[in-house]
Amino acid sequence: MRRLAVAVALATLILGAAEKKLVVPAGLDAYLPVPDSNPLTAGKVELGRKLFFDKRLSRDQSVSCATCHDPAIAFTDRRKTAAGVNGREGPRRVPRIANRVYGKSFFWDGRAGSLEEQVLQPIANPKEMDLDVAEAASRVGLDVPALEQALASYVRTILAGDSPYDRYLAGDAGALTARQREGLRLFRGKAGCTSCHLGPNLTDEAFHNTGVGWPADPGRYQVTKVETDRGAFKTPGLREAARTPPYMHDGSLATLEDVVEFYSKGGQGNPYLDPEIRKLDLTAAEKAALVAFLEALNGKVRDGM
């Protein structure tokens, strides 16, 4: 008798004295790496959520975190590159920010080592919210560490999971269509995507040069000053990607079809191209299957406690 353990179960974690539960969606690890210096509490998370939507954190009170990181579309926007106060354009695409609690470094080039280090930077960034951080904190009646801790705590609770792919992995073979299953086979096999996009969040959290945008943006080189890191960017997780075009750090690829075509051709040639990026010569049917598989990574996004 064949018995499938269909894990649609939701792992739950009891946090803090308030006994509020953070529900980790199916497919993600129950273990959430949270620093000892900023434990998750329902109070901080709730405060962080309010701040995330608070436009007072920008110079002219026109922009909040949520302006660029829209919860309706997995905490990103639809633009090629970001637009901050006064429509000032930044150089890079707004990333989806789900499952960042599992992240090891932050921003496309990994220049922030923790979410605490990361969350105040958009406030000070002249192309984003353009406000002195101390002033931002005083506008919302907090000190800077409290602002930082609350925002970081809230970002940690933004989780994406519970997709058809997760149900498939848990043993429900019918959760993926035949074409999606073929796409998954290619994703792991011929197309070699799992060299970089693997695990519950479909990322190795490492930096790779795929040639996107070469040579305009030095990427990881800006952080390490190691020449061979030029043009390398952090592998993004792929959950909810199918519903959040455009793609890549510069938003240069408009559709998933374009992304798959880009990989099929072997990326964009340059001296530091990652050895895992190579000509794949995928057939039209194979490309369609890969796109179908990426669509199976759309699930549910939840935030707060």
Place this chain on the structure above:
Amino acid sequence: MLHLAAALALATTAVEPRVVWSDASVTLLGAPSPDGRFLSYVEPGSGALSVYDVAGGNKRALVTRPAGSNEFAYFSTVSPDSRQIAFAWFNDEGFYDLRVVSVEGGSPRVLYRNEEAGFVQPCAWTPDGASILTLFFRKDNISQIALVPARGGPMKVLRSLHWVYPKRMDLAPDGRFIVYDSFAGAASGDRTIFLLAADGSKEVKLVARPGSHLFPLWTPDGKHVVYTSDSGGTMDAWMLDIADGKPQGEPRVVRRNLGRALPLGITRDWNYYYGVRSGASDVFVTTLDSPAADARRVTLRFPERNSMPAWSPDGRRLAYLSRRGTENFGEQARVIVVREIDRQEEREVAVKLAHIERVRWSGDGRLVVSGSISKGRSGLYLVDPQSSAMRPLIEEAGGPYRGFEGVMPAGGRRIYYLRGEGELRARDLESGEEMTLARGASLSHLALSPDGKTLACVAGPDSILLTPVEGGERKRLPFAEATELDWGKVLIAGKGSELWRLDPEGGPPRLLPSPGNRERGFSQHPDGKRIALTAGKEKSEIRVLRLR
């Protein structure tokens, strides 16, 4: 008086481990029961999940495979009340599922069966017996630490790890903390011990000193973790104190030089069970006429760690595989060594492969290596024995980790290889064109005739297939259960420890003299008189060290 005698006995047994089981059945895949009365193990040959009664030495099979199947038991762990065993079972679909069976016997229950996580290793039970702490290895090369309910139901994944498979994990007796080994850092090949809260609330690195720290196990009071480490130059057992999930003070050595040890578990009365392997095989050169008398060992620096020799086409060099590091399951750390046979010279070829399955020589003196690189890509690689420069000849993402069997004649233009279990192919390396030379249910073990005209491979359980490389009629030589093939001056098949000379014209096979302890891997010297082979019998035994 009595009291003193007991204390003295304790003091002496605390230092000397004692052998509790040593015979041909010993396998290192089981665990002691918490009450110390029996060991679960896999009976070699039958693959049955079995128990070994420590006091009486009796053996009993609990779960056997259906007649005619290839199924077998693998890792197992015994419940806190010593009445149930959770075990991995290699099933009829070719992957491992998780099962539970009563120590009294009866039919096992399947708790988890899912090809997506097709390798399972049950490591410990929660103290209430409700869940089994299990390691899964998934198809996308991650491993997962999870709790599987013993009465069925969805599992809970606590932690995913990329590109690494812990050697062991264990759950504290109070069920609150898990310990496991994994890479010490992003750029490190060394492993160390981590502690993970069973509710997922925190993780700490327990051991920060250099060296490889492996196989963590909890002591029965939950106050110490015992693990193995090579940081002292040999494989030693160490102990670290833990309080409330945090390391206390510095770890200390409990016992130096365990040998080639593989820890199995700690019983409630503080007996540390571990398996030890000894007498491993080595590479010998001998004569075809009188192999036992003429054998001499040819490896120099790393005795008893070598296998699978291959003569270079000019007969002056011998390449073989040499094991490095600690005892291991699955992926073995192996390197390629090239020995100049007329000089006392041995050199390691530094290839960047995560797994090396086999090495051969191409017709023009380069190495053809089967194996896989670290990122899930595998195949056949061409390696320059001088510079170690490597390039893929045939490579596939998601291919078998052992790579493909292949032979490459002189000229470097062509390679013949076996794809999967069913296809013998030729590839023109310049044009990339491929041709299927033969197809069959299960083709394995490829060899090329010295004139480069005929390929031999094992075809199913009862024949050898001869295939002309330029097409033409194929021929079948009846020969049962060949496990190896080598074509030098003559065509020789290995079958267990035996060597048989086959007649490509169809004459009857002839048994050659061979040392009784021959193991897999042999190669004929081009002079037709000498042969290099692997010999020696690996032996395992179970020892117990009293920790208190």
